[in-house]
Amino acid sequence: MxxxxxxxxxxxxxxxxxxxxxxxxxxxxxxxxxxxxxxxxxxxxxxxxxxxxxxxxxxxxxxxxxxxxxxxxxxxxxxxxxxxxxLNRDPHDSNIRQSTETVMFYGIPQLTPDGFRVTTIVFMPPTKEIDVAAICKHVIIATETMLALDYALGNILIVDLKHLAMSHILAFGSSLARKTVSIYTTIYNRSVKRIHLVNAPALVDKLVAVVKVLMPAKLVKRILIHRAGKDTLFDHVPREFVPNELGGTAGTSEELFELSLATMAGIRExxxxxxxxxxxxxxxxxxxxxxxxxxxxxxx
Known part of the structure; x- marks a missing residue:
């Protein structure tokens, strides 16, 4: 690319x-x-x-x-x-690189016709203890990268919950995750048009309970839940802005995530x-x- x-x-x-x-x-x-x-x-x-x-x-x-x-x-x-x-926001840090084994966070390169950036979060199958600090810092670095390059009216967030586990929910209910959300909404207060939770398992209700504590009420009201096996996401987001794994045509999550990592590395200094x-x-x-x-x- x-x-x-x-x-x-x-x-x-x-x-x-x-x-x-x-x-x-x-x-x-x-x-x-x-x-x-x-x-x-x-x-x-x-x-x-x-x-x-x-x-x-x-x-x-x-x-x-x-x-x-x-x-x-x-x-x-x-x-x-x-x-x-x-501070110490180095995308080459080994902990940050390892955090990608737990969560992938990336933007779709092209903007939607109405000027929004589609951003995707993919929960990976947890294989070891989750490093919440590294994940939170990775999200902040990615956001800082967008501030350096992006020019959009806001975000549309897609969260793939196929591999959601209780360990994810416990980690993202931590004090560090709360701080990260507060920092994000205080400094990078970018408009979020909609939050789509896709491949939603039974645990999604527990995740939403955590999210309600973390996020402002206005954002919570913008959450839409799409159950596994349903294609209701495409009633809201065109396929060209959705990764292949979710039925879209934007490219694979691996390709899009590597592109995001390379872009962050480009502003490392x-x-x-x-x-x-x-x-x-x-x-x-x-x-x-x-x-x-x-x-x-x-x-x-």
Whole structure:
């Protein structure tokens, strides 16, 4: 496949901008304003995010300046609170590579006609103790990669539960998984159009019970359950955006996952350097409270 397959075409960029009621000129003006705001924040690194990423973060927050500012504050500040998840993010780390034996997480390269990225999670048969920290960090690295390359209105999530086991449910009910969901919804608050749980076994009710605790109520309402042997998924997602194993034509999960890993590896040096881009809380203005996950941004 081509290099950087997740990069949008010019027409896709224009479509997303039109849907958000913005333009190239307006975005340049907003990015300039956000850059100036960063320079005025003594506790935040001024060069911790390039203009392309800044624009993509602004797109995630529907081009709302104040919401993007809060996300930027959280982006740098939460590294102090959760270094186990937001620092030392090296996709070549052996633990992260081994985590792929438990869960595969990847995006479909092409965007849907309405400007959404289909992202797939595949639970693998558990063969040993699940390394929750490595899996959570892998998800964050993959999300960071999307921020570097992607230009979409949001996500459609497909979760393959064919091999769901109680050990998966227990692992993803852990405190680290809760932190990861909170970090995701606080920093990378990307709109989720729908969550499709496919090949749903009897255990799915227990998984949904855990998810209800982890996720905002708005997201829980967007969950659709598709029982094993049913093809109801294709009432919502065209086959060309679904991996072959689930009856689609997007390619095999192995191919798509390797593509995702290669794309993450492509920004490895940048990811490693980001350990230096952390807020200095000793310099935070007194009028600004420290950022905590209790100050979450709204979910669209």
């Amino acid at each position: 081509e290099a950087d397959p997740y990069r949008p075409t010019r027409s896709q960029i224009e479509f997303v901008r039109q849907q958000l009621g913005t333009s190239e000129e307006a975005l340049k003006s907003d990015v300039t304003a956000l850059r100036e705001w960063l320079r005025d924040q003594p506790h935040l690194p001024t060069d911790g995010m390039d203009d392309d990423r800044l624009e993509r973060l602004h797109i995630i927050y529907k081009c709302k300046i104040e919401r993007t500012k809060k996300a930027l504050d959280a982006y740098f500040s939460l590294k102090n609170a959760f270094p186990e998840l937001l 940048w990811l490693v350097r980001q350990d230096e881009m952390v807020s200095d809380e000793s310099r935070r203005p007194r009028r600004q409270p420290g950022f905590s996950l209790l100050r979450k941004l709204d979910v669209d």
